[in-house]
Amino acid sequence: MIALSPGLVQGCFELLAITIRQQLTFREIKNSFAYLGSLPTPKVVETAQALNWLRVSEQGYAQHTPRGTRLFAASGYEAQLRQALLDYIDIEYPSWVQNASFGRSRVLSFAGSQIAQIFVEAGLADGSGETVVAFWDALAARARGQRDDRLTQIGRLGERLTIDYEEQRTGRRPTWIAIDNNADGYDVLSVVGREDTTQLTIEVKASTQGYAGFAMLTRNEWEMAMESECHAFHFWNLRKPSTPELAVVSSETVLEHMPQDQGMGQWDCTRIPFSVFKELFNCPSKP
Structure with a gap:
């Protein structure tokens, strides 16, 4: 297992730049450069080859692989670090990747200080910009063995809509909890209103199937709804993306459609049709 670190990644970036400028064998590289970045050149060369960024050409020179070309072409240092992380994960598949299914904070806690520092330098340790969210969704998909997770994309869109809706409704930017830890049982932390700052937990469900869609509700999510002093469910009908419809549903109303232990x-997970809340949906241009 490669012990990836910020210094090792930077050394690999430097090595990729050298092999673009000059035709050198790996032996010549090792003889010409004692260090790349802050690390011994042999270690850097070994890592670049192990992560499939460099290979030996037919003429015997160090040559970029397609993966290495993509990495070197990434726009800016942060983008390069993000791609390097994904390449490392795809090849090494470290055990901490499994934590990506539970959110960002779990990964940063279990990945180790060196890897965590790469996440920090890549601008991935906080924030909720589109590229940051896309990275964490890609990582979560890898944890599940999936490269394209359309359901996750739909869910994220619903969460973004809720954040914008709540900010307009309360005048405060809510906290996007699900980005850091989706094991908490809710997705967004807001407040009850402009004059009432009591915390409001929100579970978001979204579907592109209109009223024919349904929400999968886990036991953990329901237990949070029952335990929270103020809780709401946001059901987003995204059948028409240009005019999304929202139903804000109380826990008491959802309770009418919940299963019971016998x-x-x-029960562990239940499916609730959007159609049962049809009368509550509206286009929330103005909360």
Whole structure:
């Protein structure tokens, strides 16, 4: 397993730049440069080859692989670091990747200080910009063995819409909880209103199937709804993306459609049709 670090990644970037400027064999590189970045050149060369960024050409020179070409062409240092992380994960698949399914904070806690520092320098340790969210969704998809997770994309769109809606409704920017830890049982932390700053937890569900869609509600999400002093469900109908419809539903209303444990059996996940809340949907241009 490669012990990736910021210094090692920077050394690899420097090596990729050298091999663009000059035709050199790996032996010549090792003889000409004692260090790349802050690390011994042999270690950097070994890493670049192991991560499939460099290979030996037919003429015997160090040559970029397609993966290395993509990495070198990334626009800016942060973008290069993000691509380097994904390449490292795809090849090494470190055990901490499994934590990506539970959110960003779990990854940063278990990845180790060196890897965590790469996330920091790549601008991924905080924030909720589109490129940051896209990276974490890509990482979560890898944790599930999936490269394209359309359901996650739909869910993220619903969460963004809720954040914008809540900011307009309360005058305060809510906290996007699900980005850092989706094991908390809710997605967004807002407040009750402009004059009431009591915390409001919100679980967001979104579907592109209109009223024919449904929401999957886990036991953890429902238990949070029951435990929270103030909780709401946001159901987003995204059948027409240009005019999304929102139903704000209370826990008491959702309770009418929830299963119950019986005997030794306990429910774990349930499916609730959007159609049961049809009368509550409207286009929230003005909260």
